[in-house]
Amino acid sequence: MPSLSDLDRVILRTFVPLTAGAGPAPVALAQPTSTLPVSFPPHPRSLSHVASVIRAFTTELYSASLRDSVCSVCAQLHPSSDVQWRAAQSFDFSLLDRSGTGCVRAERLSSADLVPDVQGFILEHRATRIGNGGDLELQICGPCERSLRKKRMPVLALANGLWLGDVPPVLRDLSFVEKLCISRYRHNICVVKLSQGQRKLSGNAIVFGQPI
Ligand SMILES: [Zn+2]
Structure with a gap:
């Protein structure tokens, strides 16, 4: 058996209690916070634990978890899990109607065209749909929904002077x-x-x- 250096003896005294006949067999490590000994090397993970790890991994990387969806109010892309479809009647959209204010202008195709205002609610229409009951439904992100429920203009709303027209x-x-x-x-x-x-x-x- 090779002789131990002084440093090896200090490490072993600190982390591994020396036991007679310690060889390739598992060695009990001292646990300062528990009286139960922990065997080393650790036992292989059970199949159920491996399955749970793989299941959590695939859930995180599932395509639906990685997909982005657009908010109808701010037109920002968000993870699909952060965007919900809501009935339009559940909000007061009067804040999003900026007709006549001059801050939301329609697209011009030449510099000679007039500068008309966009009439009506300023929404990203690709994030709207007609629900089963025939009512308008909107896809909306959490920050925009919270602001509208408090009757405040969402900071990033298109109607907050951020309308650039269709790209x-x-x-x-x-x-x-x-x-x-x-x-x-x-x-x-x-x-x-x-x-x-x-x-x-x-x-x-x-x-x-x-x-x-
Ligand atoms: Zn939004």
Whole structure:
């Protein structure tokens, strides 16, 4: 049997009580918080435990869990589990009607066109449907639903001055680099991470116009 160094003896005295005849057989480890000995190496997991781990893993990665859905009020993509279908009558949508305020304008196809307001409620219509009873139903995210139930304008609602109109087909699904190429301005900022974990801007923020 090889001789133990002083450091080995300290480690063994600290973590593993020396027992006579200790060899490949399991060794009992001292447990400071429990009087029950824990065998080492641990026993293999039972099949039921392995099955529960695999079940939890597949549930997390199930396609329905990863799918995004759009909110009809803010038009933001959210995980499908965070977006619910609600009957339109359960909300007071008068907040979302910005007719005549000038903050929600219809699309213009040329600079010579007039600038008309969008009439009616400002909703993402792809996230609306007619329910079984013939009533209008909306797909809505949690933050928007909570704000509307408190009769407050949701911060990210399209009706809160964030309406840009429908995105043209050629500009949908652009990659990050493609978005950089078509942007009219390019900005340069330096963000540093502090030792406390926060982030802050350092220096100047510079914006360059691009000849688009
Ligand atoms: Zn929303």
